[in-house]
Amino acid sequence: MLDLRFTPRDPDEPNRSATPLELLFDLASVVAIGVAAQGLVESIEAGRTMAGLIDYLCSFFMIWWAWMNYTWFASAYDDHSPAFRLLTMVIMFGALMLAAGIDAVFDRTPILLVLAGFSAMRLAMVLFWIGASRGDPERRTTARRYAMGITLMQGYWLVAMTAVMPSAPLFLPLFLVGVAGELSVPALAERHAATPWHRGHIVSRYGRLTLIVLGQCFASIVLTIQPEPEPSLLDAGRLWQAFLLAVITFSIWGLYFTDDPHLDNSGYGRALLWGYGHFFIFSTIAAAGASMRLLTEGTGETPLGNGVLGLALACLAATLWIVRDRYRLQGVARWWLPCLAIMLLLLTLASPAPLEAIALVLVIGTLLRRRTPPHGAPC
Incomplete structure (x- = not known):
């Protein structure tokens, strides 16, 4: 029993x-x-x-x-x-x-x-x-x-x-x-x-699910590399597109997994915001993977596929700022992610930008964020 x-x-x-x-x-x-x-x-x-x-x-x-x-x-x-x-x-x-x-x-x-x-x-x-x-x-x-x-x-x-x-x-x-x-x-x-x-356990569990959801992006990249109907052949255009998608995926990883802690205290309000906010983090990463698949299953880059990808990445950057960076960073560095979100949003709304532009903006934003040392006490 x-x-x-x-x-x-x-x-x-x-x-x-x-x-x-x-x-x-x-x-x-x-x-x-x-x-x-x-x-x-x-x-x-x-x-x-x-x-x-x-x-x-x-x-x-x-x-x-x-x-x-x-x-x-x-x-x-x-x-x-x-x-x-x-x-x-x-x-x-x-x-x-x-x-x-x-x-x-x-x-x-x-x-x-x-x-x-x-x-x-x-x-x-x-x-x-x-x-x-x-x-x-x-x-x-x-x-x-x-x-x-x-x-x-x-x-x-x-x-x-x-x-x-x-x-x-x-x-x-x-x-x-x-x-x-x-x-x-x-x-x-x-x-x-x-x-x-357990704070460390929760942060680890959320991080592991983030990695698994990123697998949606990797699956789309593999499909991009394999041209149809002859998957044994190399297609330079598809290989370049797959490279750009891989750069974007690695940048998502870099934005999420920084050196400073995600949830630096066990306060009631912070825990709820951080836990609930991950709905948008998980869903936008999965949506980014879906938009990559949309590009793969089409005949190449499409304004709609690029637009969905840009919006997903902008939402991801904004959410990470709301649940983490506005508590952890100070000075000008505190605004790296909001600026990145705005840039991605403008690229999408003005007219869906080429994949190269999305990747370049995301890489620059990710490198700037990762070069920022963590600060001690939350704001």
């Missing part, structure tokens, strides 16, 4: 790293992210750019939210018990179900499979929090608030998303209400007593 009781971990535990089970969970989530990115590509190719972007962000939210909730819980309560591992596997299977149903989001057909996968992931989290309430008396109220909030929101999703077709005008407003409700659950629950999550 499994003992549903999860005791808290030490938030100052030395050398805390991701477990193989957590990395396996990341892979399940990235499969769903890849399906969502492919749906975005197909929507753009079909001339449904704005609708496809909305569908992509909605499906990405469900994937990211389930991943984030599990990640922060595991940081605080992963006791390596059979019950913990079993519930983790249930959530992973839910992620795979969600991935299998994402096409329905883009087709604007009933999203029953997505709801089933999301429900499996969320109800497993309810059991996790019930176990935490039994194993952590000090934070019992916090755990119960989480369990109750998740249960209420899951009821909302089941009613709202089955009562209204995805093609109905009311669907998006109802979805946004659900997003607001979900985001409020941790904010309300943690006010009573913060869970003992």
Whole structure:
């Protein structure tokens, strides 16, 4: 008989790293992210750019939210018990179900499979929090608030998303209400007593997922190098394009993984902003990979593909400034990333710039940012 009781971990535990089970969970989530990115590509190719972007962000939210909730819980309560591992596997299977149903989001057909996968992931989290309430008396109220909030929101999703077709005008407003409700659950629950999550472990987990999502860019680069229908031949034009895409991918890595810490303190407000802000970081990196695939599957560079890539990179730079750099840097260097975001945005809005211009601006911005030494105390 499994003992549903999860005791808290030490938030100052030395050398805390991701477990193989957590990395396996990341892979399940990235499969769903890849399906969502492919749906975005197909929507753009079909001339449904704005609708496809909305569908992509909605499906990405469900994937990211389930991943984030599990990640922060595991940081605080992963006791390596059979019950913990079993519930983790249930959530992973839910992620795979969600991935299998994402096409329905883009087709604007009933999203029953997505709801089933999301429900499996969320109800497993309810059991996790019930176990935490039994194993952590000090934070019992916090755990119960989480369990109750998740249960209420899951009821909302089941009613709202089955009562209204995805093609109905009311669907998006109802979805946004659900997003607001979900985001409020941790904010309300943690006010009573913060869970003992491990700062270094959380930063490491987010960094690992960033690397895995960057794999979407690498996959697009490989497809660019291989010309059709004879993949054994070398095409100088495609090879140059692949080189530029690789430069952009390496620059994304350089912007994210700087020498100064991402989350330099465990303050309540900072943790929420940093954790929530990564929705835009993860989704824009995946969207950048999708735009690269759009260029690859076309006949070369296209204004639309370059435009999506430029907008994604501008959003990435702006988000990194909001969640990290405005706290860590001082003086002129503090404004490197906002300036980079504006430059990329201007390149995109004026008229989608050539890939060479996007790569050059991004490389210069990345080098300037990485040459900036970290400062001590946050602002």
